[in-house]
Amino acid sequence: MVRENEIRRAEVAVAPPVAEDAGLAFIGCIGTPWTSRLLCPRQGRLDGPDCRIELFAPWDEGLDGIEAYERLEVLYWLHESRRDLVRQSPRNDGSARGVFSLRSPVRPNPIGTSVVGLLRREGNMLIVRGLDCLDGTPLLDLKPDRTSFTPLAPPQPGDFETGA
């Protein structure tokens, strides 16, 4: 069962983070078939149901050129997640492990990331597959997936540095 807001046996809560180091703007909204956290997939799948990503003005102009990419990285704000559980028990079985060894939505900065398949663009809207989030999730960012993106800008010295 997905967590509602309870703390489970063996979990460790710390003081909620003071979230004032930087501020986010919600630049769009994500539409999915899942209206409750009890129904969301644990992980999106590229053959999953169609979902919508709507960009708010003036950010819709930033979609120019996006049709060139089949795979996009999507960043979104997990707006229903608590932020204070440094150890979590995904199986609720009395064992727990650190939040950074989990892809749980409960995190100090609850940012979700997915790689989606872009089916088409309709104006300020993208139709995609591969999301796992709740209907109405706020959008933070969109980028071409790293595996399909080649920088357009000239290379820099660091591009050629390798480890010892």
Added chain:
Amino acid sequence: MVRENEIRRAEVAVAPPVAEDAGLAFIGCIGTPWTSRLLCPRQGRLDGPDCRIELFAPWDEGLDGIEAYERLEVLYWLHESRRDLVRQSPRNDGSARGVFSLRSPVRPNPIGTSVVGLLRREGNMLIVRGLDCLDGTPLLDLKPDRTSFTPLAPPQPGDFETGA
């Protein structure tokens, strides 16, 4: 050449986003060899130089179990980036395209993501390869890479839904 803070020909700036929809806490700090944006790689490489990811207390406890993963997704705050360029010209050649079809650090919510190789953990510090960011970049999140992570929690109905 990397952008310092100038606006280039053909680029479109909008009003900077009002970044008050959600707040971030910097939970750690990233150490890399690159002390100027003019030196950073355009994209990290898994055979790049060793970098350090330091977790601040109390979040270091969240590292428990992370050694099980060879690949981690790292989210960080691109603290030197402007946020208002909806169309950008990576080649500075008079052509421009939308920010969401680029992996430029200049974005309405300047969050960088990398997939890194974990070499080892030293207490509250991880030694990794594959980063591309400036020395001193604030850390937002760490997760096992999606391609190597299998959810521990029981499946939910959405896990089995496919598109028409």
